[in-house]
Amino acid sequence: MSIFKTCPRCDTDLPSDATSCPCGWKSRVEPKTQQRELVPCAHMDCPTPAIANVKTPTGWANLCKDHLLQRHNEEARKWCHDRGLFTIEQKLAYIRSVLPAIRAKGLSPRIPGEDDA
Numbered sequence: 232m233s234i235f236k237t238c239p240r241c242d243t244d245l246p247s248d249a250t251s252c253p254c255g256w257k258s259r260v261e262p263k264t265q266q267r268e269l270v271p272c273a274h275m276d277c278p279t280p281a282i283a284n285v286k287t288p289t290g291w292a293n294l295c296k297d298h299l300l301q302r303h304n305e306e307a308r309k310w311c312h313d314r315g316l317f318t319i320e321q322k323l324a325y326i327r328s329v330l331p332a333i334r335a336k337g338l339s340p341r342i343p344g345e346d347d348a
């Protein structure tokens with residue numbers, strides 16, 4: 232695709248997204264309708280356009296804002312449930328139990344035992 236187009240009235244080269252020319256020519260297409268192509272959300276039947284591309288166990292997926300948030304929440308919930316942490320108290324106790332070890336390791340973000348089977 233050329234990055235230039237020619238004014239149909241005076242043959243001046245114009246940027247391809249130009250909608251008017253100094254000679255007075257005006258495209259009938261309003262700039263508002265020339266939106267970028269929207270990327271659909273990976274969730275079927277989701278009408279919201281995707282805003283992020285995230286890595287999933289099966290590959291990359293485009294997700295809209297709501298599904299992105301939902302995914303983060305699900306991951307956090309799953310992470311806690313995998314460790315038997317269901318209540319706020321349990322979660323806080325867990326954080327307190329791992330914090331000294333994290334500090335000892337020099338603020339490493341990895342939680343000890345995280346990927347132990």
Ligand SMILES: [Zn+2]
Nearest residue numbers: 238241252254
């Ligand atoms: Zn022109």
Ligand SMILES: [Zn+2]
Nearest residue numbers: 272277295298
């Ligand atoms: Zn969605």
